[in-house]
Amino acid sequence: MKRIFTTLFLAATCFASTAQEFDENAAKYAKSITAGELKEHLYIIASDEFEGRETGKKGQKMAMEYLIKNFKSFGIKPIDKYEFTQPFDLIEQTTTNISLTVGNETYTVLKDFSISPSIIQKQKIENDIIVIGYGIEEGKYNNYKDLDVKGKAVFIMDGLPKKTELEKEWSLKEKIDLAKEKGAVLIVYNSPKLKDNLVKYEHYYSKPKLVLKQDLKADETIIIAATSKLTEQMLTQAGMKWKRVEKKGMNENNLEKLSFKLDIDKPTQYLKSENVLAFIPGTEKPEEVVVLTAHYDHIGVEGDKVFNGADDDGTGTVTMLEIAQAFQQAVADSMGPKRSILIMPVSGEEKGLLGSKYYSNNPIFPLENTVANLNVDMIGRYDENHEEGDNYVYLIGSDKLSSELHEVSEKVNDLYSKIELDYTFNDENDPNRFYYRSDHYNFAKNNVPVIFYFSGVHEDYHKETDTVEKIDYEKTERIARLVFLTAWELANREEKIKLD
Ligand SMILES: [Zn+2]
Numbered sequence: 001m002k003r004i005f006t007t008l009f010l011a012a013t014c015f016a017s018t019a020q021e022f023d024e025n026a027a028k029y030a031k032s033i034t035a036g037e038l039k040e041h042l043y044i045i046a047s048d049e050f051e052g053r054e055t056g057k058k059g060q061k062m063a064m065e066y067l068i069k070n071f072k073s074f075g076i077k078p079i080d081k082y083e084f085t086q087p088f089d090l091i092e093q094t095t096t097n098i099s100l101t102v103g104n105e106t107y108t109v110l111k112d113f114s115i116s117p118s119i120i121q122k123q124k125i126e127n128d129i130i131v132i133g134y135g136i137e138e139g140k141y142n143n144y145k146d147l148d149v150k151g152k153a154v155f156i157m158d159g160l161p162k163k164t165e166l167e168k169e170w171s172l173k174e175k176i177d178l179a180k181e182k183g184a185v186l187i188v189y190n191s192p193k194l195k196d197n198l199v200k201y202e203h204y205y206s207k208p209k210l211v212l213k214q215d216l217k218a219d220e221t222i223i224i225a226a227t228s229k230l231t232e233q234m235l236t237q238a239g240m241k242w243k244r245v246e247k248k249g250m251n252e253n254n255l256e257k258l259s260f261k262l263d264i265d266k267p268t269q270y271l272k273s274e275n276v277l278a279f280i281p282g283t284e285k286p287e288e289v290v291v292l293t294a295h296y297d298h299i300g301v302e303g304d305k306v307f308n309g310a311d312d313d314g315t316g317t318v319t320m321l322e323i324a325q326a327f328q329q330a331v332a333d334s335m336g337p338k339r340s341i342l343i344m345p346v347s348g349e350e351k352g353l354l355g356s357k358y359y360s361n362n363p364i365f366p367l368e369n370t371v372a373n374l375n376v377d378m379i380g381r382y383d384e385n386h387e388e389g390d391n392y393v394y395l396i397g398s399d400k401l402s403s404e405l406h407e408v409s410e411k412v413n414d415l416y417s418k419i420e421l422d423y424t425f426n427d428e429n430d431p432n433r434f435y436y437r438s439d440h441y442n443f444a445k446n447n448v449p450v451i452f453y454f455s456g457v458h459e460d461y462h463k464e465t466d467t468v469e470k471i472d473y474e475k476t477e478r479i480a481r482l483v484f485l486t487a488w489e490l491a492n493r494e495e496k497i498k499l500d
C-alpha cells in the first residue's frame with residue numbers, strides 16, 4: 001500500500017508547477033504529527049524526573065538523551081563529527097563575594113549597588129574615583145575638558161544638566177559608552193530607582209547568571225549602579241552637597257579624588273550544554289538548509305518546586321520530535337525534501353538565548369545558505385486575549401526580512417491549516433518585544449528570515465504550575481503541522497525564498 005502511494009506521488013511532484021498548490025504528500029506526512037504522540041513525549045520530558053531541564057544540569061542532559069534516542073529511533077543519521085549534538089561551554093556566576101569600599105565606608109552588593117557585566121573574573125581594583133559630572137562631551141559643554149580618565153574610575157551623574165541647552169538628549173548608555181571610549185576602567189553612576197528594583201526583582205538579581213565561555217572578554221569595563229544612599233555618601237566624601245546636586249544638577253567637574261577599592265571573587269562554575277541536532281539531508285540542494293528550533297531547556301528547580309515548563313517550551317520541543325519523524329518518514333518513502341532540514345532543539349534559552357547564539361556564531365551550515373529559521377516557543381495554551389478553543393497562533397517576524405517567506409507562510413496556512421494567524425506581536429512598537437525574546441532572533445540578526453510561532457503568555461508562565469495536564473494537545477498538533485508544512489514548502493519549492 002505504502003509503496004503504491006509513493007510512486008503515485010513521485011510522479012505527481014514531477015509536474016508540480018512553481019505556484020504553490022496543495023501537495024498530497026505534504027498533507028499526508030503532516031498527519032503523522034498527532035496530539036497523542038505529542039502528549040506522550042511531553043508527559044516524559046515535562047515530568048518531575050526531568051527536574052525542569054535547567055541548562056547545564058542533570059535535567060537538561062536527560063532531555064537531550066531523550067531527544068537523541070528518539071531521533072535515532074526514527075532512523076535519522078548523525079552529522080559526521082557532531083553526532084547528534086553541538087556542545088558549548090558556559091560560565092556560571094552568582095553575584096556574591098564582592099566588596100566595595102569608598103573612602104572609609106564599605107558597601108554591600110545587591111543592597112547598595114549592582115554590578116555588570118554579569119560574569120567578571122576575579123580581580124582587585126584600587127584606584128581613585130573621579131567625579132566627572134554628567135559625563136557629557138559636546139560643543140560648549142564638556143565634562144572631560146582637561147581631564148584624562150584613562151585607566152581611572154569615574155562617577156557619572158544620571159540625568160542631564162539643569163541649566164544648559166544641549167545639542168542632544170544624552171542617554172545613560174551614550175554616557176557610559178563615552179567613558180569607556182575615554183579609557184575608564186570602572187564606571188559608577190547613580191540610579192535613583194535601583195533601591196526599589198533590587199527589592200522588587202530580588203529573585204532576578206540574585207539568580208546565577210550564565211554566559212558563553214567564548215563571549216567572556218578579559219578586560220571588560222566594570223559598571224556599577226549606585227543607590228541614592230551610596231551616591232550621597234560618596235559625593236559627601238568628595239566634598240559635594242548631595243541635596244544641592246540633586247536639586248540643581250552637577251555642572252562642574254569635581255576633581256576631588258576619592259579612594260575606591262573593589263574586590264571581586266565571585267563563585268564560578270564551568271558548565272557544558274548542548275544543542276541537539278537532527279539533520280535530514282536534501283536530495284537536490286543539500287547545501288541549502290531550513291533550520292527549525294525550539295528550546296528544550298527550562299528554569300530548573302527551586303527547593304522542592306519543579307518548574308516543568310510543559311508549555312515553555314516543552315510544546316516546542318515535542319513539536320521538533322514529531323516534525324523530525326514526519327520528515328524522516330518521507331525520506332524512508334523516497335520522498336525526502338529537496339533542501340536539507342536541520343531540526344535543532346537548543347539549550348540555554350532561558351539564560352539568554354545562549355544555545356542559538358552559540359549556533360549563530362558557530363554555524364554548522366553557513367548562515368548564507370540558511371533558507372529560514374522557524375522557531376517554536378510555547379504553543380499549547382491560550383492567552384488572555386483568546387478563549388479556550390480559539391484556533392489561533394501568533395506569528396512574529398515572518399515579513400521582516402523576506403516578504404516571500406510571509407507569502408509562503410500565509411499560503412500554506414490557507415491551503416492546509418486554516419488557523420487564524422495573529423500578527424499583534426509582529427508590530428515593531430509592541431512593548432513585549434517578543435521578536436527579540438526567543439531563539440529566532442539570533443538568526444534574524446544574522447539576516448536569516450525567521451518565523452516565530454507562539455500562542456502567548458498565560459498565568460502559569462515561568463511558574464511551577466506550567467504543567468502537562470493544562471496543555472491543549474489538539475491545538476499543539478494544529479500548529480506543529482503548520483510549522484511542518486511551512487518547512488516542507490520552503491525545502492521543496494523550486495526557488496529559494498529571497499531576502500528583500
Ligand atoms: Zn520559552
